Amino acid sequence: MKRLLWLVPLAVAAWLLPYGLGGYAIHVADVAIIFAILAIGLGLTMGVAGQINLAQVAFFGVGAYAVAILTTKAGFGFWTAAALALLVAVVFGMLVGIPALRMQSHYLGIVTLGLALAFTNWVTNAHIAGRAEGISDIPVPPMFGIDLSSGYLFYYVELVVFAIALAFALLVTRSPLGRRLRAMRDDDLAAGSLGAEIPLLRMTAFVLSGLYGGLAGILYAGLIRFVAPESFNIANMFLLLAMVIIGGRSSIIGCVVGAVALSLVREALLDASGYAQLGYGLVVVLVVVFAPQGLAGLPGQIRSLLRRRAGGSRAQLGPFRPYGAAPASSREAALEVREVTKRFKGLVALDRVSLTVPTGEIRGIVGPNGSGKTTLFNVISGFYDPTQGSVALGGRDVTGMAPYRLSLRGVARTFQNLRLFEDLSVRENILLGLDRTRTSWIWRYPGLPWKVLDYERSLHRRGEELIERFGLTDVAGAGPRSLPYGVQRRIELARAMAMSPTLLLLDEPAAGLNGEEVRQLAEIVRSIRDSGVTVIVIEHNMGLVMSLCDQVTVLSSGKVIADGRPAEVAVHPDVVAAYLGDSMSAPTEATAEAAAEEATR
Amino acid sequence: MHFTRFSIAAAALTALAACAPPGQSASSEANATGPIKIANVNAQSGQLSSLGQWEHKGVKLAVDEANKAGGINGRQIKLDLFDDQGDPTVGTNLARKIASEGYIAMLGTAESAVTLAMSPILKDAKIPSITSGQSPKLAELKSPFMFLNAPTSVTFDETLAEYLVDDKGYKDIALISNNGAYGAGEHDAFLAALKTRNVTPLADEVVTPDQKDFNANLAKIREQDPEVLFIGAEEVQSGLIAKQARELGVKAVFAGGAPVGTDVYATTAGLENAEGTVVSSPYLSNEASEEIKAFAAKYKAAYNEEARMHVAKAYDGASILIEALKQTCGEGGQKLADAIRGVKRAGLLGNYAYDANGVGIHETKIGLLKDGKVVPEAAS
Numbered sequence: 001m002k003r004l005l006w007l008v009p010l011a012v013a014a015w016l017l018p019y020g021l022g023g024y025a026i027h028v029a030d031v032a033i034i035f036a037i038l039a040i041g042l043g044l045t046m047g048v049a050g051q052i053n054l055a056q057v058a059f060f061g062v063g064a065y066a067v068a069i070l071t072t073k074a075g076f077g078f079w080t081a082a083a084l085a086l087l088v089a090v091v092f093g094m095l096v097g098i099p100a101l102r103m104q105s106h107y108l109g110i111v112t113l114g115l116a117l118a119f120t121n122w123v124t125n126a127h128i129a130g131r132a133e134g135i136s137d138i139p140v141p142p143m144f145g146i147d148l149s150s151g152y153l154f155y156y157v158e159l160v161v162f163a164i165a166l167a168f169a170l171l172v173t174r175s176p177l178g179r180r181l182r183a184m185r186d187d188d189l190a191a192g193s194l195g196a197e198i199p200l201l202r203m204t205a206f207v208l209s210g211l212y213g214g215l216a217g218i219l220y221a222g223l224i225r226f227v228a229p230e231s232f233n234i235a236n237m238f239l240l241l242a243m244v245i246i247g248g249r250s251s252i253i254g255c256v257v258g259a260v261a262l263s264l265v266r267e268a269l270l271d272a273s274g275y276a277q278l279g280y281g282l283v284v285v286l287v288v289v290f291a292p293q294g295l296a297g298l299p300g301q302i303r304s305l306l307r308r309r310a311g312g313s314r315a316q317l318g319p320f321r322p323y324g325a326a327p328a329s330s331r332e333a334a335l336e337v338r339e340v341t342k343r344f345k346g347l348v349a350l351d352r353v354s355l356t357v358p359t360g361e362i363r364g365i366v367g368p369n370g371s372g373k374t375t376l377f378n379v380i381s382g383f384y385d386p387t388q389g390s391v392a393l394g395g396r397d398v399t400g401m402a403p404y405r406l407s408l409r410g411v412a413r414t415f416q417n418l419r420l421f422e423d424l425s426v427r428e429n430i431l432l433g434l435d436r437t438r439t440s441w442i443w444r445y446p447g448l449p450w451k452v453l454d455y456e457r458s459l460h461r462r463g464e465e466l467i468e469r470f471g472l473t474d475v476a477g478a479g480p481r482s483l484p485y486g487v488q489r490r491i492e493l494a495r496a497m498a499m500s501p502t503l504l505l506l507d508e509p510a511a512g513l514n515g516e517e518v519r520q521l522a523e524i525v526r527s528i529r530d531s532g533v534t535v536i537v538i539e540h541n542m543g544l545v546m547s548l549c550d551q552v553t554v555l556s557s558g559k560v561i562a563d564g565r566p567a568e569v570a571v572h573p574d575v576v577a578a579y580l581g582d583s584m585s586a587p588t589e590a591t592a593e594a595a596a597e598e599a600t601r
Numbered sequence: 602m603h604f605t606r607f608s609i610a611a612a613a614l615t616a617l618a619a620c621a622p623p624g625q626s627a628s629s630e631a632n633a634t635g636p637i638k639i640a641n642v643n644a645q646s647g648q649l650s651s652l653g654q655w656e657h658k659g660v661k662l663a664v665d666e667a668n669k670a671g672g673i674n675g676r677q678i679k680l681d682l683f684d685d686q687g688d689p690t691v692g693t694n695l696a697r698k699i700a701s702e703g704y705i706a707m708l709g710t711a712e713s714a715v716t717l718a719m720s721p722i723l724k725d726a727k728i729p730s731i732t733s734g735q736s737p738k739l740a741e742l743k744s745p746f747m748f749l750n751a752p753t754s755v756t757f758d759e760t761l762a763e764y765l766v767d768d769k770g771y772k773d774i775a776l777i778s779n780n781g782a783y784g785a786g787e788h789d790a791f792l793a794a795l796k797t798r799n800v801t802p803l804a805d806e807v808v809t810p811d812q813k814d815f816n817a818n819l820a821k822i823r824e825q826d827p828e829v830l831f832i833g834a835e836e837v838q839s840g841l842i843a844k845q846a847r848e849l850g851v852k853a854v855f856a857g858g859a860p861v862g863t864d865v866y867a868t869t870a871g872l873e874n875a876e877g878t879v880v881s882s883p884y885l886s887n888e889a890s891e892e893i894k895a896f897a898a899k900y901k902a903a904y905n906e907e908a909r910m911h912v913a914k915a916y917d918g919a920s921i922l923i924e925a926l927k928q929t930c931g932e933g934g935q936k937l938a939d940a941i942r943g944v945k946r947a948g949l950l951g952n953y954a955y956d957a958n959g960v961g962i963h964e965t966k967i968g969l970l971k972d973g974k975v976v977p978e979a980a981s
Binding site: 022023024027028031124125131132133134136137149151224225226228230231270 | 684687688689690691693694697698700701702713714717718720721725736738742780781782784785786807809810
């Protein structure tokens with residue numbers, strides 16, 4: 001509660017502001033608030049969720065036009081029309097979001113831009129939308145006898161809506177949903193393997209975008225009481241984009257600051273409007289070059305600059321606190337891979353691979369480069385659909401299930417070349433793993449926001465415990481990129497264990513570790529096994545494999561060539577041949593390896 | 602504890618707000634001395650800036666003359682220019698600015714869409730305005746504070762249709778217009794005028810205001826081989842359409858509203874291509890009458906460029922406002938609106954007599970383009 005105290009003077013200032021403003025200045029403030037709401041929406045989709053959305057101005061238009069048409073042509077009251085308009089804007093947001101399921105980055109930008117243009121084109125030509133002349137005479141919103149045609153009183157309506165919109169956006173960004181959206185922005189594959197339903201999350205981002213766009217549109221219709229195509233054109237989309245970029249796209253408060261600042265600048269430049277666009281462009285370029293995080297990122301940038309000058313201390317990895325041993329569970333198979341074949345066009349990466357791993361075992365998977373080990377992991381964790389064959393978890397068939405579903409069923413994995421979310425702190429990386437909710441849980445955000453906060457608090461509690469267990473307390477607040485490689489490996493392991501998995505897949509966990517770190521790793525993996533988790537390890541460090549694994553499976557050219565206890569496998573003639581000789585007889589292996597690498601990417 | 606303190610503060614605030622809702626003290630300063638503030642809102646930047654600049658020159662000429670002649674009962678008129686950028690949203694902002702800064706009347710804008718957006722705000726603020734827009738929708742607003750300084754598209758196109766269909770007996774007519782506010786207004790008005798005469802157009806092509814290549818549209822029109830091609834677009838676009846139509850071999854007579862009577866149209870199309878174009882306009886040329894000749898000379902002396910209809914109607918509008926201000930002794934509001942409605946003036950565009958919808962001129966004349974100059978067609 002104390003933390004929110006700084007809001008009080010701000011709220012009082014906002015409340016008293018109209019007393020100090022002239023009739024025109026208050027109108028400028030009204031418009032600035034509308035743009036701030038729009039910028040929050042764009043910040044959520046583009047900054048937080050990483051969906052390049054150039055249709056925000058069209059959502060704005062949809063909201064405003066829907067109110068205009070419903071009040072003037074269909075005879076609805078203002079607030080009924082407003083509720084319907086909000087619904088229309090959200091549905092429009094979902095429609096625009098559909099392409100995002102198939103494409104990302106600049107392609108998505110082009111598609112959304114096209115849809116925004118289609119919207120202005122439609123309203124310029126449709127009779128119902130008043131064509132180029134627009135729709136005037138939108139009724140004044142009634143409110144218990146308060147005259148909202150006054151810009152002063154409308155300001156208070158806007159202020160309340162804005163406060164709620166801002167609070168909701170902050171709730172979203174500082175909760176499990178926002179964390180998942182940011183994780184999706186950084187690396188959607190890794191986010192999926194942590195249990196994030198990527199398609200649903202993308203739709204959520206566009207629904208939020210439509211919601212905020214519609215909200216701003218309704219307020220616009222109530223304030224200006226006139227709509228025309230020019231107000232929703234691409235120049236305004238650019239202005240909005242500039243607001244978000246200047247303010248700092250991943251910070252909601254930054255977006256608001258950017259929107260308010262640019263609205264005021266636009267007002268000041270009214271007399272030189274011919275050159276205003278040029279000015280905005282220049283400012284955007286300068287910001288992108290010198291402050292890529294925008295105004296909101298400046299304090300952090302200065303802080304890191306100072307720290308670099310001071311030459312900060314090196315983070316220390318604490319000792320690992322072992323898990324308590326779990327009672328031995330049933331010895332049934334945790335994982336059963338039956339006759340799995342995976343083909344990439346002409347290349348057979350896996351050829352009728354069968355594998356049974358009993359519960360509570362540490363299984364090693366070894367083999368030369370390009371023998372299909374990572375492909376096997378990708379099939380088990382749902383990244384690839386097998387061409388043939390089946391995968392069963394604890395006796396239930398899970399062949400072809402999406403990664404997030406498998407993650408929710410207890411499959412956790414690490415990646416050969418580390419996939420930590422770099423824009424999130426170590427703590428947030430781990431909280432992502434801890435959050436086991438389905439995305440459908442999000443109805444609670446508008447419905448029961450306090451439940452969300454409760455859940456978030458409990459996540460943090462469990463997160464701290466896990467961080468402490470893995471000895472990451474010193475580095476919990478840092479960004480993963482700034483940490484040594486060995487620490488990053490430890491974080492990825494902790495993140496995987498945060499999912500409380502029953503099956504843990506480790507892809508070359510010892511790569512790049514020094515001798516002491518390898519020893520610690522072995523200790524941690526054994527403790528994990530003792531807590532009842534089945535572990536499968538791909539590893540090249542033969543010393544580690546021999547000492548750690550209960551059983552070892554050897555793959556070569558996509559086939560299982562040996563299976564058994566480490567000591568037996570090491571002397572198996574086929575294994576020796578695969579590792580040491582006979583490579584002359586199989587010149588295709590190098591090409592196969594390259595192709596498989598390519599496919600894994 | 603915190604909570605109670607907070608709620609007390611909140612309660613105090615609400616009480617404060619309830620006692621004195623914020624707002625501007627009604628600007629009834631009614632300054633009977635000092636200059637009279639008049640706003641001129643016109644696009645000075647963007648696509649329609651040339652139109653806005655002409656309008657401003659016409660208004661300024663009239664105001665300067667009035668000030669030189671002693672102003673309104675000794676008070677000078679202070680004319681301030683605002684740039685609406687051709688954007689209705691900017692227009693609404695400016696309307697509020699004008700209302701809050703004590704302007705008593707507005708001249709402009711040249712674009713109907715902007716004026717339409719501003720009109721409700723000006724009506725609420727009781728600020729009379731004289732616009733250069735000619736969209737029929739302006740008259741449909743029936744705002745008692747809104748006046749037009751030119752006829753609406755309905756008048757332009759009714760006169761045109763009467764000449765083409767009733768007098769000349771043309772029946773094969775094709776339309777090409779843009780879907781901007783002006784083009785759409787012309788399109789609708791001319792189509793309605795044809796409909797009352799039971800004429801169905803052979804082709805009805807709609808383009809966008811920034812389109813430059815009309816070959817696809819004109820090829821379709823050529824197939825129908827019309828006798829008349831009606832052009833509903835601004836000056837430059839009309840010229841481009843005429844030029845490309847002749848290049849494609851369209852032989853139809855061109856017809857249109859005020860834009861096709863301008864030198865911009867004639868030079869863009871090429872004098873040969875524009876030859877014989879039928880113009881419906883209240884202001885056919887700078888030589889149409891003695892008054893217009895005098896005005897054109899005066900304008901040329903002031904700005905060193907040729908006068909044109911946009912200048913003339915802006916001048917007319919400003920003159921009407923000045924005349925009304927003299928009657929109210931510089932007072933604005935309802936009184937000024939009534940005074941404007943009462944002005945009967947033989948202006949450059951015709952005889953102004955305002956009706957309830959704010960339209961002052963109810964007829965246009967037909968002219969034909971000869972050598973790039975409009976020659977009045979003998980009234981029939």
